[in-house]
Amino acid sequence: MIVAERKPLEAIVEMLDGQRKVLAVGCGTCVAVCFAGGKKEVEMLASSLRMATGINGEPLQVDETSEQRQCEVEYIETLDESIKEYDAIVSLGCGVGVQYLAERFPEKRIIPALDTKFMGGPTEAGVWEERCQGCGSCMLGSTGGVCPISRCAKQLMNGPCGGSKNGHCEIDEDIPCAWQLIWESMDKLGRIEELMEISSPKDWSTSRDGGLRRVVRDDLRLPEVEDS
Amino acid sequence: MAMQQAIENTEGKGAALKSGSNLERLLAAGHFAVTGELEPPKSHDAEIVRKRGTVVEECLDAANITDNQTAIVRMSSIGSAILLKGSSLEPVIQITCRDRNRLAMQADLLGAAAHGIKNVLCLSGDHQSFGNHPGAKNVHDIDSMQLIRMIKEMRDESKFQCGEEIPGGGPPFFIGAAANPFADPVALRPNRLAKKVAAGADFIQTQLVYDMDHFRKYMARVVDMGLHEKISILAGVGPLKSTGMARYMRDKVPGMMVPDIFVDRMAEAVKGIAKEDKAAKQEAWRAEGIKICIEQVKEMKQIEGVAGVHVMAIGWETAVRPIVEGAGLMPRPKVDG
Numbered sequence: 001m002i003v004a005e006r007k008p009l010e011a012i013v014e015m016l017d018g019q020r021k022v023l024a025v026g027c028g029t030c031v032a033v034c035f036a037g038g039k040k041e042v043e044m045l046a047s048s049l050r051m052a053t054g055i056n057g058e059p060l061q062v063d064e065t066s067e068q069r070q071c072e073v074e075y076i077e078t079l080d081e082s083i084k085e086y087d088a089i090v091s092l093g094c095g096v097g098v099q100y101l102a103e104r105f106p107e108k109r110i111i112p113a114l115d116t117k118f119m120g121g122p123t124e125a126g127v128w129e130e131r132c133q134g135c136g137s138c139m140l141g142s143t144g145g146v147c148p149i150s151r152c153a154k155q156l157m158n159g160p161c162g163g164s165k166n167g168h169c170e171i172d173e174d175i176p177c178a179w180q181l182i183w184e185s186m187d188k189l190g191r192i193e194e195l196m197e198i199s200s201p202k203d204w205s206t207s208r209d210g211g212l213r214r215v216v217r218d219d220l221r222l223p224e225v226e227d228s
Numbered sequence: 229m230a231m232q233q234a235i236e237n238t239e240g241k242g243a244a245l246k247s248g249s250n251l252e253r254l255l256a257a258g259h260f261a262v263t264g265e266l267e268p269p270k271s272h273d274a275e276i277v278r279k280r281g282t283v284v285e286e287c288l289d290a291a292n293i294t295d296n297q298t299a300i301v302r303m304s305s306i307g308s309a310i311l312l313k314g315s316s317l318e319p320v321i322q323i324t325c326r327d328r329n330r331l332a333m334q335a336d337l338l339g340a341a342a343h344g345i346k347n348v349l350c351l352s353g354d355h356q357s358f359g360n361h362p363g364a365k366n367v368h369d370i371d372s373m374q375l376i377r378m379i380k381e382m383r384d385e386s387k388f389q390c391g392e393e394i395p396g397g398g399p400p401f402f403i404g405a406a407a408n409p410f411a412d413p414v415a416l417r418p419n420r421l422a423k424k425v426a427a428g429a430d431f432i433q434t435q436l437v438y439d440m441d442h443f444r445k446y447m448a449r450v451v452d453m454g455l456h457e458k459i460s461i462l463a464g465v466g467p468l469k470s471t472g473m474a475r476y477m478r479d480k481v482p483g484m485m486v487p488d489i490f491v492d493r494m495a496e497a498v499k500g501i502a503k504e505d506k507a508a509k510q511e512a513w514r515a516e517g518i519k520i521c522i523e524q525v526k527e528m529k530q531i532e533g534v535a536g537v538h539v540m541a542i543g544w545e546t547a548v549r550p551i552v553e554g555a556g557l558m559p560r561p562k563v564d565g
Contacts, residue, residue, distance in 0.1 A: 154325070154352050154366070158373035158423060161352045162408030162435055163482045170482035171355045180413055196231045196419060198377060198427050201330065201370045201389060 001030040001121060002094045003128040004037060004114040006045065013052050015111045016060060016088065023086045024049075024113070025079070025101065026066030027093040034128055036114050037092030039066045045092065045113060062090070070097025076104050083108060118150070136206025136213060142194065144185030151178035157199040234426035238458045246383065246430065247402035249346035250318045251290040253563040255431065255460045259289075260529055261536030262557055263320065263433065263462055264548050266291040266312075268303035277303065277311045283545045285317035287552040289536075289560055290347055292433070295322035297542075299359025306340045313344070320404060321345055324353025329369035330378065330389050337379060341399030349404040349433065350375040372405065373427050379403050380428025403428060407461075408435035409446035411483035418449040424459075431460040433538040438477070439485040440527055447533050456533030463528045466540035467517035467547045470510075471495045490520060518547055522554035529555075 016022065024046045032038025046062040053060040063086070067075045070093035083089070088109040091098040095116040102110040118130035133150040140147055149155050153171050159179030163170025167180045186192050204210070245252055254261050264284055269276040284291060293312075295305040309319035321340055323333055337348065352372045356364045370378065370389075378389045379401055386398040405424045409417050421432065437443045443463065450456055468474045471494040478486035497516035498509045521539075528534050537555075541547040552558055 153355055153357075154371070155368040156352065156371045158371050160411070160413075160420075161372075162406065162411045163355075164412045165482040166412055171357050177412070183413060183416060196423060198231070198234075198373055198423060201374045201378070204369065 001033055001119070002096070002116060003034045003118055003120050003130075004031045004094050004116045006036055006041065006092070006114055007112070009045075009048055009052060012045070012090065012111065012113050013049065016049070016053070016090070019060065019087045019109070020058075021061040021063075021086050022088045022090050022111070023063050023065060023079075023083065024090040024092065025070065025076075026064075027070040027091075027097050028066055028068040029071075031092065031094055031097075031114060032066075034122070037094070037097075042066055042092055045090070049090075066092075070094075071100050073100065073104065076101060079105070120150075134207075135202075135204070136210075137203065139199075139202075142199070143182045144189060144191070146178055146181045146185055148178050148182065151176075151181075157202060231423065231426045235422060235455075235458060238425060238428070241457065241460060247346040247400045248565055249290070249402045250563070250565070251320070251347055252402040252430070253565055254289050254561060255535055257561075257563045259536075259561050259563070260557065261289050261460070261462060262287065262539060262552055262560065263290050263292065263536065264288045264539040265542055266293050266308070266317075266319075266545075267297060267542050268293060268305065268308040270300070270302050272303060274311050277308045278315065280545055281312050281315050281317045284548045285315050287548050287558065287560065288317065288539070290318040290320050292320045292322055292349055292538075294542075295324050295351070295353070296327060296359070297322075297354065299326065299354045299356045299361065299364075301360065306336055306343070306345065309340070309345050310343050318347065319345055320347035320349050322349045322351055323375065324351045325368050325371055325375055326353030326356065326366045329367050333370075333375065333378070334382065334388060337382065337399055337401070338394075341401065346400065347402045347404060348379060349406065350379065350429070351406055373423060376403055376405055376424060376427040376429050384428075402430050404431045404433060405429040406435065407432045408483045409437070409443055410435060410439065410485045414442075417446060418453060418455070421450060421459075422453060422455055425455055429459060431462060431535075433462045434464040435483060436464045436466050436477075436540055437524070437528075438490055439487050440524065441487075442485055444531060447531050451533045456535075460535035461533055462536040462538040463531070463534050464538045464540055465521055465524050465528065465551075466542075467514070467521040467544065467551065468494055469517055469544065470513045471498070493520060514544075514547070518550050518554065521547075521551045525551065525555035525557070 024042050026039050026042035027037050042064045046064045049062045050059050069075045083105055089101055090111045090113050091101050092113045098112045119132040120128055120130040123129045130150050135149045160177050164177040164180055169175040169177050186195055266280050293305040293308045305321045309321050312319050350372045356366050381387050382398040383401055386394045407421050474491040474494045477484050497512045501508050525537050528537050539548055
């Protein structure tokens with residue numbers, strides 16, 4: 001899932017300066033599951049914003065709603081009518097959701113309430129950890145199911161580096177060394193010899209380095225309708 | 229197995245000179261080599277580089293010119309190395325994978341070669357969070373293993389990383405790499421060294437060694453694997469400066485093993501000196517640090533497979549001469565090129 005975390009209240013209040021009536025829009029998918037932008041978080045943020053803005057005068061009017069998915073037009077177009085009465089939209093979606101709202105309602109100011117962190121999942125109650133950076137050419141098949149792109153601070157392809165200690169990364173004792181995990185996993189699988197091969201430089205053109213990425217599936221595209 | 233094949237195909241130390249650098253020639257002639265480090269200044273002051281070079285030039289066969297070491301911005305390694313022209317100190321430029329992508333690395337390598345630089349050390353680079361620009365974006369387009377291979381292919385096959393030919397032939401570098409015998413998982417460290425040999429490294433400088441027993445075991449494994457015949461291994465040594473430093477390195481520095489005996493010896497050295505007599509304490513510590521280091525260098529000479537030492541006395545360049553002298557390694561031999 002996409003993991004996000006709410007921005008500090010003061011940062012959101014600052015971005016709302018000058019607005020009088022806003023709509024806080026939650027998202028019912030990833031960010032709801034990681035307790036950052038679901039219905040409940042929308043309620044909490046809305047009431048916090050009312051209180052915070054009320055202290056210094058006229059409180060901001062914050063109405064609340066939540067869509068199942070901000071990242072699909074079919075869900076957010078239901079706001080087409082109701083959005084008209086607002087000065088701005090506060091999105092509690094991930095970066096994708098924020099941009100879909102911005103594209104759908106270009107005349108409205110958009111305020112992102114969350115910081116989108118990464119693709120990952122919970123490792124224990126209240127803790128989420130990164131697992132994927134979307135590099136566009138998955139190498140998990142040759143690294144024992146542990147991703148060196150998202151989990152090694154130096155994105156080594158032939159790790160571990162000299163800073164691995166007691167299974168942890170040199171930059172933080174709480175971060176497991178990805179390459180230690182890779183060696184352990186490959187060892188269990190009886191595939192350690194494969195790690196003795198030098199992996200070639202990665203082709204980063206499938207990553208963000210190649211510019212805006214797009215997936216096109218011809219089998220799913222609608223036939224072009226000729227102008228009549 | 230492809231890697232075994234790659235190691236066997238490595239010409240090894242007896243082959244024709246690849247760069248003709250002083251360091252390479254000395255090692256090829258079987259001399260026990262001594263390298264060290266020169267830290268560029270945090271400024272554009274050329275004199276500082278030259279002065280630091282003067283302090284160590286008679287004691288070292290070559291000096292690594294660090295590349296934004298510990299992720300702190302300094303004068304560039306190549307720029308500093310060029311300033312040493314005219315001195316007898318031969319530079320080993322360092323290239324980290326942290327700050328440059330493959331385009332920049334290859335461009336810099338061509339530039340360095342054009343300036344007559346012949347030694348290069350390939351490193352991952354300390355993480356930027358340790359340095360003075362923790363918000364910097366790191367690159368890591370390729371890793372140190374891939375960097376070694378890239379330089380080897382540039383040199384031996386006159387090819388850029390993309391496969392295109394380098395007009396007029398590739399740059400002749402003596403290719404170095406780092407190895408840490410003490411990092412985890414310890415058991416696979418000799419294998420990782422084997423990978424660097426297969427990638428094409430000509431020499432290795434190890435992380436600072438204090439735990440000699442552990443290092444001996446590591447070297448025994450390296451010799452068993454026959455790696456010492458393919459590559460020149462320079463053992464990293466460095467003088468301890470104080471009890472606090474010894475303790476810090478033992479307890480806090482990742483990938484470092486410092487036996488208690490050295491911490492105790494440093495503490496013993498200042499016993500009886502009044503706390504407030506800082507100058508006397510420092511002097512006693514430094515004398516003991518140098519003494520320990522000399523003992524280590526002498527021990528290193530006895531270990532099979534160790535082709536030299538890499539003396540790391542960053543910020544304390546004046547310690548290099550007493551160490552090299554004390555270990556009976558002065559004057560440095562000369563081999564005609």
